[in-house]
Amino acid sequence: MYKPDIIEHISLNHYIILGTAIFIIGLLGVLVRKNIIIVFMCIELMLNGVNLILASTSTFYSDAGGQVMVFFTMAVAAAEVSVGLAIIVMMFKNLQSLNIDLFGRLKG
Amino acid sequence: MLAIITLTIISIFILFLGFSKNRGMILPLGILALAVALWSIASGNTFWNEYLTNMISFEGNSKYFSILLIIIALAIFPFFHELIKRGNEELADFIGIILLSIVGGLLMVSYQHMMTLFLGIEILSIAMYVLAGANRRSVNSNEASLKYFILGALASAILLFGIALYYASTASLSVLNPTIKNQELYQLSILIIMSGFAFKVALAPFHFWAPDVYQGTPTLFTTVMATLVKIAGFGAIFQFIQAQHSLLPNWIVWFFALVIVTSMLIGNIFAYNQSSVKRMLAYSSVVQAGFILMGFLNFKEETSWMVLFYLSAYCLASIVTFMVTYFVEEQSGTDHIHSFAGLSKSNPILAVVMTVALISLAGVPLTAGFMSKLFVLKNANNIGLTSLVVISLILAVVSFYYYFKVINAMYSASGDQKFKIPALYQILLVCFSVALILLGIAPSLLKMVLQI
Numbered sequence: 001m002y003k004p005d006i007i008e009h010i011s012l013n014h015y016i017i018l019g020t021a022i023f024i025i026g027l028l029g030v031l032v033r034k035n036i037i038i039v040f041m042c043i044e045l046m047l048n049g050v051n052l053i054l055a056s057t058s059t060f061y062s063d064a065g066g067q068v069m070v071f072f073t074m075a076v077a078a079a080e081v082s083v084g085l086a087i088i089v090m091m092f093k094n095l096q097s098l099n100i101d102l103f104g105r106l107k108g
Numbered sequence: 109m110l111a112i113i114t115l116t117i118i119s120i121f122i123l124f125l126g127f128s129k130n131r132g133m134i135l136p137l138g139i140l141a142l143a144v145a146l147w148s149i150a151s152g153n154t155f156w157n158e159y160l161t162n163m164i165s166f167e168g169n170s171k172y173f174s175i176l177l178i179i180i181a182l183a184i185f186p187f188f189h190e191l192i193k194r195g196n197e198e199l200a201d202f203i204g205i206i207l208l209s210i211v212g213g214l215l216m217v218s219y220q221h222m223m224t225l226f227l228g229i230e231i232l233s234i235a236m237y238v239l240a241g242a243n244r245r246s247v248n249s250n251e252a253s254l255k256y257f258i259l260g261a262l263a264s265a266i267l268l269f270g271i272a273l274y275y276a277s278t279a280s281l282s283v284l285n286p287t288i289k290n291q292e293l294y295q296l297s298i299l300i301i302m303s304g305f306a307f308k309v310a311l312a313p314f315h316f317w318a319p320d321v322y323q324g325t326p327t328l329f330t331t332v333m334a335t336l337v338k339i340a341g342f343g344a345i346f347q348f349i350q351a352q353h354s355l356l357p358n359w360i361v362w363f364f365a366l367v368i369v370t371s372m373l374i375g376n377i378f379a380y381n382q383s384s385v386k387r388m389l390a391y392s393s394v395v396q397a398g399f400i401l402m403g404f405l406n407f408k409e410e411t412s413w414m415v416l417f418y419l420s421a422y423c424l425a426s427i428v429t430f431m432v433t434y435f436v437e438e439q440s441g442t443d444h445i446h447s448f449a450g451l452s453k454s455n456p457i458l459a460v461v462m463t464v465a466l467i468s469l470a471g472v473p474l475t476a477g478f479m480s481k482l483f484v485l486k487n488a489n490n491i492g493l494t495s496l497v498v499i500s501l502i503l504a505v506v507s508f509y510y511y512f513k514v515i516n517a518m519y520s521a522s523g524d525q526k527f528k529i530p531a532l533y534q535i536l537l538v539c540f541s542v543a544l545i546l547l548g549i550a551p552s553l554l555k556m557v558l559q560i
Contacts, residue, residue, distance in 0.1 A: 016276055016293075023269055030262055039258060046265040053272040061279040069223055069281060073268065076230045080264075083237050084257050090241060091250045103251045106320040 003062050015056035022049030036088055036098050040081065047077050110155040111145035111166075111174070112211055119207035126200025131192060138203045139185055142210070146178045149214075150560050162282060163221045169350065169412040172558045173217035173343035176416055179557075180335050180423045181210050186536060187431055190328060202242065206332060209235035213336055217343030220351075222271045222281040225344060229267065229308065232340055233260045239329040240321055252324025259307070259317040267304025273297035283351040295357045301348070302363065309341035311401060312371040315394045319378070322390035327434040327443070330386065334393055334430060335423040342400055346415060353407040364405055365496050371398030372503040379510045385433050386443045388510055389426070392469060395507060396422050399500070402484040406491045414483045417554055421468060421476035421547060424540050428465035431537060432458050439527050451518040454526045457534050459518045464541035468548070470511040471504055476547035483551075 022045060029042030051070045058066025088098070095102055118141035122134055148155070149166055166174060188206075191199045208231060215228030237260060241253025271281070277293035278286035288294045303314060310318040322330050349356070371394050379391035400422070403414040433443055435458060440447035452459040468477035481504065489497050547553055 012276065016273075019272070020269075023265075026265070027262075030258070036254070036258075043258070043261045043265060046262075047268065050265065050268045050272045053269075053276060057272070057276045057279070063279060065223070065281040066275055069226075069271075069275075072223055072227060076227070079234055080230070080261055083234050084261070087237065087241055087250070087253050087257055090244055091254055094245070094247050094250055103254060105248060106251055106323050 003059060007056075007059055012056065012060045015060075016053055019049045019053035019056070022046075022052065025049075034100050036091075036100055039100065040084060040088075044077060044081075047073055109157050109160055109164075110148040110153045111178075112214060113156070114144045114148070115141050115207050115211045115214075119204040119211075122200050122207065123204040126198070126204075131199055134200050134203050135185065135189060135192070138188075138207055139182065141207060142178055142182050142185065145210075145214075146175065146182070149174045149178070162284070163224045164215065164218050165220050166218050170218035170343070170347060172412065172416055173339065173346070174214050175558050175560070176420055176423075177210065177213050177217060177336060177339045177343070180339060180420075180427070181206075183424075183427060183536070183540065184331055184335065186532065187328060187331070187434075189532075190434075198242070202239065202329075205235045205238055209239075209332070209336065213340035213343075216340040217347065219344070219347060220283055222274065222283065225283075225348075226264075226268060226271060228340070229344070230264060232337065233264060233308070236260070236333055236337060239332065240325045242329055243326050246324075248324040249326060250324075252321045255317055255324075256321045263304055263307035263314070266307065267301060270297050270300030270302075270304055273300060283348065286352075286355070288355065294355075295359075298352075298356065298360065299363070302345075302360075305341060305345050305348070306367060309338055309345070309397050310390075310394055311367050311397050312374040312394055313367075315371065315374065315397075318394060319387050319390040322393075323384055323387045323443075327386065327430055327437055331427055331430040331434075334389070334426045338393070338397065338400075339419050339423065342415060342419060345401075345404065346412065349404055349407055350412075361405060361491070361493075364401055365493060368398045368401050368496065369499060371395060371401070372500055376503050376506050379507070382510070383445050384443050385445055385448065385514060386430075388445075388514075389429055389433070392507065392510070393422075393426070395503070396469065399481060399484055402488050402496075402500070405493065406487050411487075413555065414480075414487060416558065417476075417547075417551060418480040418484060420554055421480045421544065424544050424547075425465040425468045425477060428461050428537055428540050428544075429469070431533070432462040432465075435527075435529050435533075445514060445517050448514055448517045449520055450522045453521075455529070457538065458529070461537045461541040462518065463515050464544055466511045466515055468544045470508050474545065474548050476544045476551075479548050479551045 026042045026046035030039050033039050051073055054066040054070050125134055212228045212231030215224050219225040237253060237257045240256045241249055243249035273293055274297040275281055277290040277297055278288055280286055307314040375391045375395035379388050382388040400418045403411055436447055437443045468475035471477045471481045485497050
């Protein structure tokens with residue numbers, strides 16, 4: 001596999017740290033935000049952080065597997081979002097709101 | 109490969125069949141697809157297998173996990189006839205989606221490559237998000253679906269992060285024979301991947317979605333969630349540990365022990381005072397998942413049988429308990445424990461099968477639940493974790509309280525109106541309880557069934 005020289009200027013660890021940082025920002029967003037659409041975008045952010053690690057590792061080790069995996073991740077994320085938006089529409093029809101805090105009905 | 113192709117093509121065909129008026133065809137076609145898949149896996153059919161180079165393998169233990177998965181699916185399928193009775197418009201959609209989720213389960217128990225693992229988990233999970241929201245007009249079902257979706261997507265992202273770190277530390281996405289380039293990163297990736305798995309099979313401290321989702325989901329689909337997803341999830345954990353067990357760091361035993369103790373403690377404490385039976389069963393499934401994980405503590409050849417035996421005992425008992433809960437819920441409109449009062453008068457057969465299933469979950473001798481608990485406890489004892497064995501024995505005794513609370517309610521008086529359920533369901537439920545007792549007397553029967 002073709003490996004550009006320029007990628008050697010920054011070590012693999014830096015890419016992994018950047019990917020992890022994006023992942024953790026997304027994770028915090030999922031835990032903190034109240035609007036479902038924003039929570040959704042944060043999950044996408046987590047997946048994109050992971051994609052960055054996969055793609056950079058793939059280039060560093062000259063192994064195509066990681067880049068193919070990125071395509072699969074994107075396809076799966078699209079499928080997930082289509083189901084998720086359907087769930088949100090269903091919820092909005094019943095409750096007329098997108099706030100996550102309205103969902104506390106199921107309790108022990 | 110033939111199994112996956114058949115299930116996928118027939119499920120798409122069933123989705124289109126939903127447009128036609130002829131709904132009677134749908135269930136028999138689904139059962140036919142499952143039967144063909146069972147035959148092709150059991151007979152070791154190699155149709156088009158060369159296209160799967162090192163991605164999936166239906167040999168050895170993954171074959172037994174696949175067979176168990178399909179047998180349990182076949183056991184649940186006749187009950188979906190209930191959906192026709194209520195004139196449900198979406199019958200074709202549900203059956204098609206369940207068949208697709210079984211494809212995901214088959215990928216999860218037979219993967220050799222991280223890509224197949226991720227695809228399998230996502231196919232199974234996305235199907236389950238839809239089923240959780242099956243009752244569109246009920247806000248409870250919406251809530252269950254949304255919670256399952258957000259937490260499930262979070263778990264998938266965490267698992268994928270673990271896979272990416274695994275890739276960065278070994279330079280290969282294959283599960284088999286990795287060459288480790290960076291030991292610290294590898295250990296971190298194992299921890300994160302295991303946490304992602306624990307999320308999917310509802311092990312504490314990653315269990316918090318389970319009670320809400322189990323309670324809000326329509327009961328027929330909770331059965332699917334409690335059985336097929338557990339088999340597929342533990343199959344995936346088994347596949348991973350089988351490929352990596354010589355490389356796994358030593359602390360993994362302590363990580364497992366910690367997860368087991370928290371699952372049992374949290375499951376028992378919260379199940380103790382539940383008035384909703386479905387919620388109680390959800391917490392009990394957290395406890396049972398802890399017991400199943402105990403089988404992985406000491407990995408050797410017999411581990412797969414121990415895990416398979418526990419899974420089949422748990423799944424048979426779960427089908428019976430959730431289906432009886434479904435019929436009681438249909439009758440009285442709620443799954444509150446009071447609606448079980450007097451079940452022994454209003455429908456004695458349901459009361460008896462429910463009793464057998466509950467005492468099997470609790471682990472009374474002469475049931476499959478007892479033998480399976482015995483096997484896993486012996487396994488934990490073999491590697492010297494005596495304190496873990498003692499703690500789990502005490503907690504198993506505590507769990508008798510909430511199982512027997514339901515039994516006590518069923519046999520207390522004050523049952524007045526009788527109700528009947530169709531004979532087919534009664535026969536099936538009785539068969540499953542007989543199977544539970546038979547497996548408890550002769551555990552080796554399972555080997556005979558799975559080695560067809």
